[in-house]
Structures are given as C-alpha cells and as structure tokens.
Amino acid sequence: MNSVGEAFGYPFRDSGWVGKIAVQGLITIIPIVGWIATAGWLMLTFDNLKAGRQELAPAGFHLARGIGIFAVSIIYSIVLNIPMYILNGMGAASVQVNQANGFNSYYGSPFRALGSLWGLLASLFLDFLLPSLIVLVARNGFGGGFDIGRVWAMATGNMSNSIIGGLVIFIAGIIAALGLVACCIGVFFTIVYAAAINAGVAAWFDRMQAAPAAPPNFGPPSPVSGSGSA
Numbered sequence: 001m002n003s004v005g006e007a008f009g010y011p012f013r014d015s016g017w018v019g020k021i022a023v024q025g026l027i028t029i030i031p032i033v034g035w036i037a038t039a040g041w042l043m044l045t046f047d048n049l050k051a052g053r054q055e056l057a058p059a060g061f062h063l064a065r066g067i068g069i070f071a072v073s074i075i076y077s078i079v080l081n082i083p084m085y086i087l088n089g090m091g092a093a094s095v096q097v098n099q100a101n102g103f104n105s106y107y108g109s110p111f112r113a114l115g116s117l118w119g120l121l122a123s124l125f126l127d128f129l130l131p132s133l134i135v136l137v138a139r140n141g142f143g144g145g146f147d148i149g150r151v152w153a154m155a156t157g158n159m160s161n162s163i164i165g166g167l168v169i170f171i172a173g174i175i176a177a178l179g180l181v182a183c184c185i186g187v188f189f190t191i192v193y194a195a196a197i198n199a200g201v202a203a204w205f206d207r208m209q210a211a212p213a214a215p216p217n218f219g220p221p222s223p224v225s226g227s228g229s230a
Contacts, residue, residue: 001049001207004168007200010054011193023059025189033063040066042195046138049203056196069137072145076129080122087115127173128166129155130198131205154209161208165201172197
C-alpha cells in the first residue's frame with residue numbers, strides 16, 4: 001500500500017471482489033456474530049496487504065481474528081462516549097422539567113447539543129486512533145489495544161499520518177452509511193467495503209511507521225579557506 005488513497009481502489013483489483021463482499025455482507029447481517037466475523041475479515045485483509053498481496057480475505061466467520069479488534073473498538077467507543085451519555089441524561093432530565101412547565105425543548109436543550117458535539121468529537125478521535133489500534137491488535141492481540149502508552153505513542157509519533165488515516169476512515173464511515181439509501185439492506189455491503197478501506201488505511205499506516213526516517217539535511221559543506229600563500 002504505497003499511498004493512503006489506494007485504500008479506496010485496491011479492493012476492485014481482486015478478481016473475486018464481488019463475491020467476497022457480497023457473502024461477507026450477508027454474514028454481517030447476523031447481529032454480533034456477523035459483526036465480529038467482518039472485523040476478523042478486516043484483520044485478515046490487513047494481513048494480506050501487509051504481506052504485499054492486494055487481495056481481500058475470503059468471506060467467512062473469522063471470529064477468532066475479529067473478537068480482539070471488535071472488543072477493543074466497542075470498549076474505546078463506550079469509554080470515550082461516557083460524557084455524551086451523561087449530557088444526554090441531563091438533557092432527558094431537563095425535558096421532564098420543561099414538560100411539567102408546559103414546554104418541550106429537549107432537542108433545543110444545551111445539554112443535548114453538547115452531547116451531540118461530544119459524540120462527534122469522540123467518533124473523530126476514535127477514527128484518529130483506529131489505525132494504531134488495528135496495527136497493535138494485529139501484532140499483540142487484544143492486549144495490544146489496551147497498551148495505552150504504545151497506542152498513544154504510535155498515534156502521535158507522526159501526527160500527520162494519524163490525521164490523514166483518521167480522515168479516510170471517517171470518509172469510509174460515510175460511505176458505509178450510504179448503503180442505507182439502497183432499501184437499508186445495502187448498508188451491510190457498504191460496511192464491508194468500508195472495512196476493506198480501513199484495512200488498507202491500517203496497512204499504509206503500518207508501512208509508514210516502519211519506513212526509515214529521512215536523514216537530516218545539513219546542507220552543503222562550507223568551503224574551507226586556505227591558510228594563505230607563502
């Protein structure tokens with residue numbers, strides 16, 4: 001994966017991409033089990049890309065590979081969104097007071113607005129961390145995702161890579177949601193495509209992490225003046 005932009009196009013270079021995405025999309029329909037399986041499919045696709053094979057993983061119930069990154073993502077999401085839950089709870093309490101006074105301003109509540117803002121920021125922050133989480137879970141399993149120091153060091157070691165990767169993952173999430181337009185059922189197939197994009201982003205991110213740092217450029221050597229003529 002030479003550039004992060006390739007994450008959008010490489011799935012279509014696999015001659016069997018239609019069948020793989022279709023079958024994995026059908027598996028994704030199954031609550032919980034299907035979601036874990038697709039997380040495992042993402043990790044196997046990441047393995048292929050890391051090995052230099054731009055191939056989607058075979059569709060299937062890849063539960064053993066998926067449970068780690070699935071659980072890590074869910075736990076991070078819950079923890080990061082705790083303030084949102086609190087703010088929404090405060091908004092719900094405020095609407096009861098408003099209803100008692102003959103008003104219903106829940107959706108205009110500042111608590112609700114702050115909760116929505118926090119939810120957006122938490123989602124963006126998780127997207128920022130996700131390339132590092134995928135790489136570390138692939139290397140070290142479930143525990144790799146909760147080695148907070150290493151996660152943060154990897155994510156911030158090159159901020160521009162994490163920001164670019166997080167932005168692409170955010171766009172992938174929008175693409176996944178577009179499947180709702182196709183009578184809702186299409187979302188399961190766009191989710192699988194988004195998972196392939198995320199695998200591509202993580203492979204690019206991992207490659208950039210492993211790339212040697214450019215040597216410092218001190219400029220041309222200064223000319224050495226002679227000691228003078230005899």
